[in-house]
Amino acid sequence: MTNSAFLRLAYNTRAAARGHEELDPLEFDDLVREKAKLVEMDPAFLERSVNDGFSGGEKKRNEILQMAILEPKLAILDETDSGLDIDALRVVAGGVNALSGPDNAIVMVTHYQRLLDYIVPDYVHVMADGRILKTGDRSLALELESRGYDWVTGPAGARRAA
Amino acid sequence: MAVVPDIAGGERASQPFAALGEGPSRAPAAWVSALVSRARDALPRLSLPTTGEEAWRFTDLSGLARESWRPVVSPGAVDAAAVDALLIDEARASRLVFIDGVYSPGFSDTRGIGDGLGVAPLAQALRADESGVRAQLGRLVGGDVDLFSALNTAALGEAAVVNVARGARGRAPIHLLFIGTDRAPASAVQPRLLLLAGEHSAVTVIEEYVSLGEGRGFTNAVTEAVIGENAELSHIRLQGEGAAAWHVGRVAVELARDARYAGVCIASGARLSRLDLAVRLGAPGARATVDGLALLDGRQHADSHTLLDHASADATSRQLYKSVCDGASHSVFDGRIVVRRDAQRTDSAQQSRGLLLSARAQINAKPQLEIFADDVKAAHGATVGQLDADELFYLQSRGMPAAQARRLLTYAFAAEVVERVPVRSLVQRLRARILERTGLATVETGR
Numbered sequence: 001m002t003n004s005a006f007l008r009l010a011y012n013t014r015a016a017a018r019g020h021e022e023l024d025p026l027e028f029d030d031l032v033r034e035k036a037k038l039v040e041m042d043p044a045f046l047e048r049s050v051n052d053g054f055s056g057g058e059k060k061r062n063e064i065l066q067m068a069i070l071e072p073k074l075a076i077l078d079e080t081d082s083g084l085d086i087d088a089l090r091v092v093a094g095g096v097n098a099l100s101g102p103d104n105a106i107v108m109v110t111h112y113q114r115l116l117d118y119i120v121p122d123y124v125h126v127m128a129d130g131r132i133l134k135t136g137d138r139s140l141a142l143e144l145e146s147r148g149y150d151w152v153t154g155p156a157g158a159r160r161a162a
Numbered sequence: 163m164a165v166v167p168d169i170a171g172g173e174r175a176s177q178p179f180a181a182l183g184e185g186p187s188r189a190p191a192a193w194v195s196a197l198v199s200r201a202r203d204a205l206p207r208l209s210l211p212t213t214g215e216e217a218w219r220f221t222d223l224s225g226l227a228r229e230s231w232r233p234v235v236s237p238g239a240v241d242a243a244a245v246d247a248l249l250i251d252e253a254r255a256s257r258l259v260f261i262d263g264v265y266s267p268g269f270s271d272t273r274g275i276g277d278g279l280g281v282a283p284l285a286q287a288l289r290a291d292e293s294g295v296r297a298q299l300g301r302l303v304g305g306d307v308d309l310f311s312a313l314n315t316a317a318l319g320e321a322a323v324v325n326v327a328r329g330a331r332g333r334a335p336i337h338l339l340f341i342g343t344d345r346a347p348a349s350a351v352q353p354r355l356l357l358l359a360g361e362h363s364a365v366t367v368i369e370e371y372v373s374l375g376e377g378r379g380f381t382n383a384v385t386e387a388v389i390g391e392n393a394e395l396s397h398i399r400l401q402g403e404g405a406a407a408w409h410v411g412r413v414a415v416e417l418a419r420d421a422r423y424a425g426v427c428i429a430s431g432a433r434l435s436r437l438d439l440a441v442r443l444g445a446p447g448a449r450a451t452v453d454g455l456a457l458l459d460g461r462q463h464a465d466s467h468t469l470l471d472h473a474s475a476d477a478t479s480r481q482l483y484k485s486v487c488d489g490a491s492h493s494v495f496d497g498r499i500v501v502r503r504d505a506q507r508t509d510s511a512q513q514s515r516g517l518l519l520s521a522r523a524q525i526n527a528k529p530q531l532e533i534f535a536d537d538v539k540a541a542h543g544a545t546v547g548q549l550d551a552d553e554l555f556y557l558q559s560r561g562m563p564a565a566q567a568r569r570l571l572t573y574a575f576a577a578e579v580v581e582r583v584p585v586r587s588l589v590q591r592l593r594a595r596i597l598e599r600t601g602l603a604t605v606e607t608g609r
Contacts, residue, residue, distance in 0.1 A: 014561045
């Protein structure tokens with residue numbers, strides 16, 4: 001099944017659930033081409049099978065495209081930056097920035113500060129073993145980058161958090 | 163129901179079919195009559211296979227033997243519009259249509275087959291090239307292989323013959339369409355096909371079995387395919403008979419040097435179907451791709467036994483077989499690969515994958531590798547399972563309801579085989595059939 005057929009199916013399922021108008025293939029094609037520009041995706045991708053032979057970067061762009069079309073209230077982006085080169089990272093981050101707004105929430109999971117050069121988070125939480133150990137703003141991420149995770153998760157860190 | 167006299171084993175078992183190997187021969191030539199006679203002579207020695215035999219362990223024919231089968235006397239009436247709906251766009255002018263096993267000149271059209279191709283019923287094919295047909299008919303499947311081959315050969319008179327001259331290339335795919343009607347109860351048809359691809363030729367043949375109606379009756383088909391040096395045969399075999407049908411088929415293929423065979427066999431119809439497909443890779447450079455799909459529901463049973471016989475060095479085979487079983491259906495795949503002692507540098511890979519959609523469905527997959535050469539690549543894998551939980555989650559996380567996600571993944575699983583069919587409109591029709599079976603009919607899958 002092609003990426004665009006899958007997306008249309010998902011889009012129309014969401015549209016029906018929200019009481020919106022469903023789109024026919026031509027209308028949907030216009031929408032998807034518009035949104036594909038956001039992640040600088042070659043329209044040829046839309047005609048390929050879902051995730052079949054996609055590189056790491058292509059999968060990530062595709063996920064942002066899915067987000068742009070399905071407009072979820074809550075999105076969890078798990079290691080969206082892994083395996084991306086700088087250019088791809090910039091594109092993916094640009095997409096996330098364009099899609100975040102007052103009506104939705106995006107939770108990004110990452111091990112590195114690098115992504116946060118492009119996407120400025122409202123909150124930074126440090127999580128270990130299923131618990132949030134520390135909460136702050138962007139400066140927390142920068143501090144983590146210079147001091148390492150041991151600062152929060154090590155025995156001393158754990159005591160401090162408690 | 164027939165009353166079967168309680169007499170000695172073999173005779174008792176073949177009794178339900180006795181009427182199929184009797185009566186005046188319809189053979190159009192003396193040498194065909196000789197084939198018929200040999201098969202009729204062999205019949206008393208051949209008995210109906212039982213589940214006590216390894217090759218029939220999972221397929222019980224006792225229901226088939228409860229009828230007393232008769233040949234079709236006259237074909238049932240068919241509606242022209244219903245036949246038209248079965249035609250394939252690319253093959254509208256390259257088709258032979260058989261109604262209840264009887265050639266129908268009115269529904270056939272061979273004006274578009276192109277130069278160097280003969281597509282004709284047997285009598286006509288003999289007029290065009292008797293020596294070529296004579297050299298091959300009955301050679302790969304004689305009248306003594308098993309009961310069903312013998313019955314088919316014993317009734318030989320009609321056949322669909324595709325005869326491609328040296329170097330000729332088929333412009334359009336050739337559609338050999340066998341339509342069953344709701345004819346007299348307990349009547350059997352025994353289609354016979356001969357596909358000859360001369361040296362350096364290329365042709366696509368669609369062998370299709372369908373029913374107009376519930377498909378009561380028994381189809382016992384035999385196909386022989388001989389592919390010459392550097393020739394290429396693409397063979398699509400579609401068994402989509404009605405829910406009451408019994409279907410037994412045998413396909414035998416022989417490949418010469420550098421010859422290529424690409425087979426896609428799809429079984430989605432009949433209450434019980436069995437296909438025995440054997441490919442002999444008889445010379446270096448031969449390449450066979452043998453793909454299959456069983457798409458089953460309700461109480462359907464489909465059994466596919468394949469044999470890839472690497473009889474020569476430097477030949478290649480690839481195989482993908484998939485089963486999708488819903489309801490209380492049952493799919494059997496037995497894939498045997500033989501690499502003979504001199505078949506060095508054989509490159510062979512087989513994969514079978516089964517998808518169980520219900521707790522009552524059953525799949526038996528049995529890869530068999532018999533390797534007697536020592537420099538061989540032979541990979542095989544067999545899996546049977548349910549839909550992948552991660553894939554379901556992926557779709558659900560994109561807002562798709564669970565039921566829809568299951569249907570979509572089922573479709574994608576089956577479509578992998580369908581995509582290998584080299585006839586565009588047929589791919590679309592087969593996709594639609596899968597969508598219908600999976601309840602996804604409203605989705606356009608594009609491409």
